[in-house]
Amino acid sequence: MIKRRKTITVNAGPVKIGSSSPIVVQSMTKVPTVDIARCVRQVNKLARAGCRLVRIAVPTCADTAAFAKIVQKVSVPLIADVHFSPSRAIEAIEAGAAKIRLNPGNIKDPKSIHRIIDAAKIHKTAIRIGVNEASIRNLKSRDIPAQKRTAFVLKEMKKYVALFERRSFTQLVLSAKSSDCLRTIEINRRIAKLFGYPIHLGLTHAGLPEDAQIPSAVTLGTLLAEGIGDTIRVSAAANPLVETQIAKQVLIALGLYEPAEPRLEMIVCPTCARAQIDITRLARRVKKNLPDINKPLRIAVMGCIVNGPGEAADADLALCAAKNKAYVYRKGRRIAIVPETKIVPELLKQLKNL
Amino acid sequence: MIKRRKTITVNAGPVKIGSSSPIVVQSMTKVPTVDIARCVRQVNKLARAGCRLVRIAVPTCADTAAFAKIVQKVSVPLIADVHFSPSRAIEAIEAGAAKIRLNPGNIKDPKSIHRIIDAAKIHKTAIRIGVNEASIRNLKSRDIPAQKRTAFVLKEMKKYVALFERRSFTQLVLSAKSSDCLRTIEINRRIAKLFGYPIHLGLTHAGLPEDAQIPSAVTLGTLLAEGIGDTIRVSAAANPLVETQIAKQVLIALGLYEPAEPRLEMIVCPTCARAQIDITRLARRVKKNLPDINKPLRIAVMGCIVNGPGEAADADLALCAAKNKAYVYRKGRRIAIVPETKIVPELLKQLKNL
Numbered sequence: 290m291i292k293r294r295k296t297i298t299v300n301a302g303p304v305k306i307g308s309s310s311p312i313v314v315q316s317m318t319k320v321p322t323v324d325i326a327r328c329v330r331q332v333n334k335l336a337r338a339g340c341r342l343v344r345i346a347v348p349t350c351a352d353t354a355a356f357a358k359i360v361q362k363v364s365v366p367l368i369a370d371v372h373f374s375p376s377r378a379i380e381a382i383e384a385g386a387a388k389i390r391l392n393p394g395n396i397k398d399p400k401s402i403h404r405i406i407d408a409a410k411i412h413k414t415a416i417r418i419g420v421n422e423a424s425i426r427n428l429k430s431r432d433i434p435a436q437k438r439t440a441f442v443l444k445e446m447k448k449y450v451a452l453f454e455r456r457s458f459t460q461l462v463l464s465a466k467s468s469d470c471l472r473t474i475e476i477n478r479r480i481a482k483l484f485g486y487p488i489h490l491g492l493t494h495a496g497l498p499e500d501a502q503i504p505s506a507v508t509l510g511t512l513l514a515e516g517i518g519d520t521i522r523v524s525a526a527a528n529p530l531v532e533t534q535i536a537k538q539v540l541i542a543l544g545l546y547e548p549a550e551p552r553l554e555m556i557v558c559p560t561c562a563r564a565q566i567d568i569t570r571l572a573r574r575v576k577k578n579l580p581d582i583n584k585p586l587r588i589a590v591m592g593c594i595v596n597g598p599g600e601a602a603d604a605d606l607a608l609c610a611a612k613n614k615a616y617v618y619r620k621g622r623r624i625a626i627v628p629e630t631k632i633v634p635e636l637l638k639q640l641k642n643l
Numbered sequence: 644m645i646k647r648r649k650t651i652t653v654n655a656g657p658v659k660i661g662s663s664s665p666i667v668v669q670s671m672t673k674v675p676t677v678d679i680a681r682c683v684r685q686v687n688k689l690a691r692a693g694c695r696l697v698r699i700a701v702p703t704c705a706d707t708a709a710f711a712k713i714v715q716k717v718s719v720p721l722i723a724d725v726h727f728s729p730s731r732a733i734e735a736i737e738a739g740a741a742k743i744r745l746n747p748g749n750i751k752d753p754k755s756i757h758r759i760i761d762a763a764k765i766h767k768t769a770i771r772i773g774v775n776e777a778s779i780r781n782l783k784s785r786d787i788p789a790q791k792r793t794a795f796v797l798k799e800m801k802k803y804v805a806l807f808e809r810r811s812f813t814q815l816v817l818s819a820k821s822s823d824c825l826r827t828i829e830i831n832r833r834i835a836k837l838f839g840y841p842i843h844l845g846l847t848h849a850g851l852p853e854d855a856q857i858p859s860a861v862t863l864g865t866l867l868a869e870g871i872g873d874t875i876r877v878s879a880a881a882n883p884l885v886e887t888q889i890a891k892q893v894l895i896a897l898g899l900y901e902p903a904e905p906r907l908e909m910i911v912c913p914t915c916a917r918a919q920i921d922i923t924r925l926a927r928r929v930k931k932n933l934p935d936i937n938k939p940l941r942i943a944v945m946g947c948i949v950n951g952p953g954e955a956a957d958a959d960l961a962l963c964a965a966k967n968k969a970y971v972y973r974k975g976r977r978i979a980i981v982p983e984t985k986i987v988p989e990l991l992k993q994l995k996n997l
Contacts, residue, residue, distance in 0.1 A: 317913070370915065423954045471898050493950070494910045495913070506861050507868070542857060557880040558847075558880065559847070562701075596775050599776070
């Protein structure tokens with residue numbers, strides 16, 4: 290239902306990024322890159338959790354050396370995150386990075402950028418131009434108004450893109466991040482209008498997961514609903530599996546994620562004074578007792594007759610609570626009335642029958 | 644920065660809903676309405692947490708009788724949630740509801756609706772026309788495609804609005820909810836175009852909080868970023884304080900919430916292989932040790948020099964970690980280098996100095 294913005298297609302190894310390709314979830318490793326075994330384990334965990342690309346920081350040449358070994362041992366294409374050093378970029382490209390992330394503002398010499406571009410061409414490596422508001426020297430004052438910040442980031446982005454285009458390099462993904470939701474939304478809307486390259490979305494420095502998830506969902510959700518965004522990374526000061534989980538939830542909400550395995554969906558009414566059974570507790574018990582079913586089933590736990598029968602009609606199995614009992618529905622048809630204590634066993638029994 | 648959609652202003656008692664008024668957070672009580680003392684406690688807790696309106700279900704006449712007493716004892720205007728019974732609506736209006744929520748589809752007789760409208764006029768009570776997809780009889784089949792569902796909900800809404808307008812009643816708030824994010828976004832965009840009334844936003848039956856918050860943030864965030872939405876309620880199978888917290892986080896992310904008390908904001912880098920200190924743990928310790936400061940301060944906890952100094956410049960206090968130590972910044976100026984064990988005490992000391 291969402292009309293994606295048209296872009297060119299960028300190849301990060303076998304992973305395609307851009308308009309007609311599914312939105313790519315990515316995250317970043319958070320263990321020392323030189324600890325190869327740990328790093329490989331984290332990459333593979335992220336791949337199993339749904340990341341189709343994983344990024345690894347390579348600040349030293351020991352890191353790029355480790356990166357070269359990690360590339361060989363993992364199940365997904367890797368992105369090397371490079372700052373300051375052109376040598377790290379070239380080492381990562383030669384080590385087999387499917388994509389590198391560069392902030393050209395951190396690399397002073399244009400000639401070094403040319404060397405990186407030439408290496409990327411030879412090795413068919415994609416490049417993300419990643420501008421972070423906080424890394425722009427001229428914006429390092431809190432007194433600069435939002436409009437001016439956005440204009441400045443955009444000006445930097447134009448300059449960098451021109452640098453790559455002049456050398457006929459177009460395997461580019463663009464990103465502009467800020468820790469401010471509105472500025473991130475605004476700058477990405479403008480980048481989407483100005484350029485034909487895929488966009489990497491993220492809200493940066495968003496905080497601990499409980500603080501980061503709502504702002505990230507709002508920012509990424511708003512842009513994705515407008516068709517903007519081709520690969521996403523949720524930032525949270527947490528295990529990267531948590532980031533991946535949030536990113537997937539955002540995509541699923543917007544119908545933009547095709548899970549590898551079909552998933553069970555649970556609808557629960559928020560309850561109100563009408564509910565005569567503790568619905569939250571009941572929903573928790575149902576959730577806890579659900580076997581690992583990889584079927585696209587929809588289960589509804591409802592508190593009363595206002596919306597209960599309606600959601601039941603749209604569900605494979607539904608409970609509609611009343612006083613000390615619940616009505617059980619299968620595909621909209623009422624099939625049983627059970628006392629409160631028997632609700633969960635009855636649901637599990639019916640689940641087996643489906 | 645968000646340009647709100649223009650609407651008429653609806654008065655729910657002293658609370659104004661509509662284009663030029665701040666977006667109103669609301670939630671719903673989840674204790675028996677007849678348990679007056681508990682209900683009053685929950686309403687007042689919600690008011691302190693930021694709800695400017697609280698809704699209470701009144702399914703029986705014992706509930707409307709309790710509602711009449713609750714209205715007198717609480718610090719915010721109340722909304723009565725009415726289904727099926729016109730008598731409950733009129734009783735709630737006479738009891739002093741600032742607003743009632745009706746699903747006209749649940750009240751068969753148009754004459755009953757006229758009686759409700761006349762009572763609302765006399766008592767200056769606002770009315771929300773709340774259509775839930777799950778409550779529409781004709782949509783109680785999972786096989787109906789999204790487009791047809793949206794068209795049908797819209798048709799129902801038009802019919803109901805006409806019913807009120809024919810009787811010259813315009814103190815209306817409109818809502819159309821679904822448990823599907825995309826359908827909720829689409830239907831509200833269309834309602835926003837068709838009508839000049841304020842819109843109540845919500846994603847219904849969204850589930851347990853961990854399942855509900857991301858889809859709610861995506862759906863409400865997307866609409867609010869487009870300027871749509873004048874009052875919001877997050878639905879979650881949880882304590883309504885949790886709902887309120889999520890709703891506030893969504894508004895804060897978009898710069899749409901003016902907290903009664905200024906709040907401390909914490910920026911934390913997501914960390915990567917570059918970080919030489921466990922930033923997540925450090926951020927947790929900082930957060931836990933922060934005294935209750937009601938100042939609009941911004942604190943940054945950063946893992947390395949890539950974005951550290953940039954975020955530090957924009958923060959009142961910042962930590963930028965290095966190997967076994969951290970650089971401490973005050974308003975962008977580096978003021979100390981402290982060993983890892985002294986980071987939190989130093990931060991608290993500096994916080995006092997601010």
